[in-house]
Amino acid sequence: MILFDAMPEEPAAGHLGRIRQINHVPRNSVESKLRSALHLAGHGVAADCAMLDMLALAAGKASEEYARCHSLIAASRVAAKEGECHEYGSASEPRNCSMAFPKDGAFLCRQCAADDLLRHGFSWFRRSHQLIGVDWCPVHQEVLMKVNHADPFSKSPAAWVSSERLEQPEACAVTLAQAPSFVRRYVEIAVAQLARSRPISSLQLRGVLGSEATQAGLRIGQHGSKPPLSDKVRQIAPAGWLQRHIPGLVDKPPMTSFGRLDVLAMSRVARGDSYLVALAALFPTSSTAIAAYEACGSTPSSDSDAVPRRRGFRHRGCSTRKERFWDGGVWSTYLDAEGSHALMSVKLGVTKDRLVAKLNSLGLPDLQLARTKALWSAINDFGAGMSLEDAACKHGHATVDLETLLRQGAGRMISAVAHLRSPGEPA
Numbered sequence: 189m190i191l192f193d194a195m196p197e198e199p200a201a202g203h204l205g206r207i208r209q210i211n212h213v214p215r216n217s218v219e220s221k222l223r224s225a226l227h228l229a230g231h232g233v234a235a236d237c238a239m240l241d242m243l244a245l246a247a248g249k250a251s252e253e254y255a256r257c258h259s260l261i262a263a264s265r266v267a268a269k270e271g272e273c274h275e276y277g278s279a280s281e282p283r284n285c286s287m288a289f290p291k292d293g294a295f296l297c298r299q300c301a302a303d304d305l306l307r308h309g310f311s312w313f314r315r316s317h318q319l320i321g322v323d324w325c326p327v328h329q330e331v332l333m334k335v336n337h338a339d340p341f342s343k344s345p346a347a348w349v350s351s352e353r354l355e356q357p358e359a360c361a362v363t364l365a366q367a368p369s370f371v372r373r374y375v376e377i378a379v380a381q382l383a384r385s386r387p388i389s390s391l392q393l394r395g396v397l398g399s400e401a402t403q404a405g406l407r408i409g410q411h412g413s414k415p416p417l418s419d420k421v422r423q424i425a426p427a428g429w430l431q432r433h434i435p436g437l438v439d440k441p442p443m444t445s446f447g448r449l450d451v452l453a454m455s456r457v458a459r460g461d462s463y464l465v466a467l468a469a470l471f472p473t474s475s476t477a478i479a480a481y482e483a484c485g486s487t488p489s490s491d492s493d494a495v496p497r498r499r500g501f502r503h504r505g506c507s508t509r510k511e512r513f514w515d516g517g518v519w520s521t522y523l524d525a526e527g528s529h530a531l532m533s534v535k536l537g538v539t540k541d542r543l544v545a546k547l548n549s550l551g552l553p554d555l556q557l558a559r560t561k562a563l564w565s566a567i568n569d570f571g572a573g574m575s576l577e578d579a580a581c582k583h584g585h586a587t588v589d590l591e592t593l594l595r596q597g598a599g600r601m602i603s604a605v606a607h608l609r610s611p612g613e614p615a
């Protein structure tokens with residue numbers, strides 16, 4: 189059997205199809221033939237070796253690189269649980285979706301097939317053409333054709349074009365450029381997703397989406413007086429596109445949550461295209477959505493750094509990004525969230541319990557818990573020089589409330605004094 193690498197942007201299933209075509213191997217025996225060929229080539233292939241890993245070996249690539257370049261895993265695993273954001277294709281990643289095509293059938297662009305033939309003498313399938321919600325070739329903008337055959341990888345795209353066994357599915361526009369702006373944003377975001385090497389934390393992504401949804405007047409939970417994200421998607425996406433790619437959403441009663449799409453109300457990790465739809469619906473441009481997604485990896489996640497450090501100084505010039513955030517950037521986030529620990533937890537995508545401990549240690553108490561006009565006025569007067577008792581008395585507040593809040597606010601100073609006192613010093 190002749191083994192060879194996949195072509196640029198060729199999906200693994202298409203690569204396997206070309207291996208079958210060139211070697212004249214039927215579909216039902218390709219796996220065993222490929223396994224034998226890899227053995228002969230000196231590769232140790234375990235009995236349970238996944239097809240993706242065997243194709244990576246055939247291509248002469250590491251599984252991670254092959255998955256990043258030739259699978260659609262990135263589109264199906266956009267986000268993952270904290271601590272499970274492994275590189276696509278790594279041994280820790282699930283293999284069940286590595287060869288799957290998310291749309292029903294295989295799709296091709298006639299212009300891509302013609303260009304391939306002209307430049308290379310043969311043609312191959314493209315990953316971006318198989319993405320849910322992508323009805324046009326991102327390069328040529330024309331509507332993608334569906335191969336009307338049970339085994340679409342038994343022939344090349346150019347062979348299907350000349351055999352005329354193609355169906356043209358209904359698309360909401362003749363070209364991608366003519367599609368509504370939401371759909372164009374979605375296509376750009378989904379195609380960009382294919383270049384990623386690992387999922388991001390679902391908690392962090394939900395924080396970013398939740399912040400945008402709140403600003404857009406949408407609700408975050410299952411129930412509430414504000415409309416859910418799914419209502420916004422139904423409002424801005426063309427009905428035909430929704431019926432093709434998110435069946436059932438068009439018929440959903442207003443104000444009710446739609447399981448697949450309302451990712452903000454979910455405690456579990458959602459399917460990849462649901463996050464991509466949310467990004468396209470909540471951000472004004474694809475570039476702002478992609479930037480917000482990428483920024484998810486640059487904010488600290490919930491981990492040991494949320495626990496205040498009591499002893500030990502950092503060396504100068506050795507501060508990490510996370511430490512720099514807690515030393516400075518946290519302040520603007522605190523102000524943006526109006527001192528609300530709950531909102532900060534959503535914005536940063538970190539567990540609230542750990543965040544509260546960290547913020548209190550920094551002297552940043554939850555101002556929303558103490559949000560009364562009288563208490564805030566009392567703090568203001570105390571800051572301007574009034575005594576604790578006088579400030580509390582003037583605004584009709586118990587001294588103890590004011591004192592509690594100020595004690596939390598002095599957290600960093602108290603920590604510093606505790607740190608600087610020598611161990612033998614009397615209490």
Ligand SMILES: [Zn+2]
Nearest residue numbers: 297300325328
């Ligand atoms: Zn094309």
